[in-house]
Amino acid sequence: MQGLSKPRSELPEMLVLEILSKLPVKSLTHFRCVCKPWSSSFQTPHFITKHRHNNLKSNNLNVLFKRFNGNTRGDLYYFSQLSTVKGQNFSIEDNIHLPFFEICWYAPVADGPCNGILCLDDGHDKAALWNPSTREFKILPQSSVQRPPLVDSTTFRSLGFGYDSQTDNYKVVRFVVNYFEEDSDAGLMFDQNDQVELYSLKSDSWKEISHPRVVPGDSPPFNSYVNGFYYWQTIRNCDFLILSFDMVNEKFSTLPLPQFGGTLAQYYLHLLDFNGFLGAIIYPREGTDKYFDLWVMNRSWSKTLSIESVPGVERPLGFWKNGELFLESSDHELVLFNPCTRQLKNFGIHDDRETMQTIGYVESLIPINGRSEHEERIIRRPAVGGSN
Incomplete structure (x- = not known):
């Protein structure tokens, strides 16, 4: 049976x-x-x-680490994917090289993340979107925005990237400077005209928008995208301000800096996303025995955290889980600082310049209408034995 x-x-x-x-x-x-x-x-x-x-x-965060090679001009900057598995101490899984930016000094500049997507640019006319989780890469088209007549040269600066929740769209805003050559009795002179242009992923095109009449300053990590807005540091009439751009209504506005009792000649100020609010880490420019203050904007600025006297560090790189803080040591190594225990963990990951950047992001499946990393010749090299 x-x-x-x-x-x-x-x-x-x-x-x-x-x-x-x-x-x-x-x-x-x-x-x-x-x-x-x-x-x-x-x-x-x-x-x-x-x-x-x-x-x-x-809170499943992943970490990319932008670093400097310094061996050849054609392959200066690259990303390392760090392991976040408990007990592996942020060992390197892959080293990622992007040939699209291979001949650009200091590039790519990484902006974001926004829903797991990064915007990369070279500070000139090259820009791309990248989802490192799905390994999809999209090169943005050349701008079709019309330039004023008789423009001699054009430069691009102060890019911002974010999400429009109303139309489910990703947008890139950047400032354009047009230069004109003029002959005069005193010799060759230059004049300039400024524009702002906006890229839409849905339309895959650029358009011109109104200029706020102030020009943002530093590149990331000094600036940041937070919950539908992109923020830059800027100056107007000798006053330092924060310039914001609303991704939904495509409008600029300004807000004051925190009243931290100093000036930006004495202190660095890094803008960041802190639990969905605009945050600012402020720390002294001089010395390697640094202290850090975190200010958070919730209707008004308030000091949320003070970290006193951390020896042997240069600058903050961003927050990790449970309030821990990634720092760059004075020896240009990646360290993690726990404000509660005041313990510093050194992971043995070294960089040759003060240009390292950590990017903590949450994985996403969001498509960007691009091509695979393989099709764009992006190279992922597994770290041999977890070598740093």
Whole structure:
């Protein structure tokens, strides 16, 4: 007598997708091959949103580390993907080289993240969007915005990147400076005209928008995207201000700096996203025995955190989980500082210049209508033995 086969039990489809939405992007990429319904489900707005919310809720952060090579001019800057698995002490998983920016000094400049997406630019006319989780890369088109007549040269600066929640769109705003050559009795002179242009991912095109009549200053990490707004430091009539751009209504406005009792000639001020609010880390320019104050804007500025006298460090690089702070040491190494225990962890990751940048981001499946890293010749080199 043949044994009776046990009935096969199947989980409800919604429960299966709920479980899958809690997995890393790398696992989902493999599971796309399991069956076509799964592959299709992973691309739906509902699943993409659910997956991102689960990562946010679990605080599943990943870290990219921008660093300097210095060996050849054609391959100066690259990114290292750091392991965030507990106990691995941020060892390097992959070193990522982007040939699109290979002949550009100090490039790429990384802006973001915004919903797991980065905007990269070279400070000139090259810009791209990158989702390091899905490994999708999109080169932005050349601007079609008309320049004034008789322009001799054009430069691009002060790029900002963010998300328009009203239209579910990603936007890039940048300032354009047009130069004119003029002959005079005193010799060759230059004049300039400023424009602002805005890129929309949905239309894949640029348009001109109104200029705020103030020009932002420093590049990231001094500036930041926070909850629908992009913020830059700027100056107007000898007063330092913060310039903001609303990604929904595409308007500029200004707000004051925190009243921290000093000047920007004496202190650095880094803008950042702190739990969905605009934050500013302020610290002295001189010395390697640094202290850091965190100010947060919630209707008005208030000092939220003070970290006293951390020896042997140059500057902050950004917050990590549980209020820990990434710092660059005076020896140009990546360290993590715990304000509660005042313990410094050194991970042995070294950089050759004071240009390192940490980018903490939450994985996302959000598409950017680009091509794969492989198609764009982006090179990921696994670190041999976790070498730093």
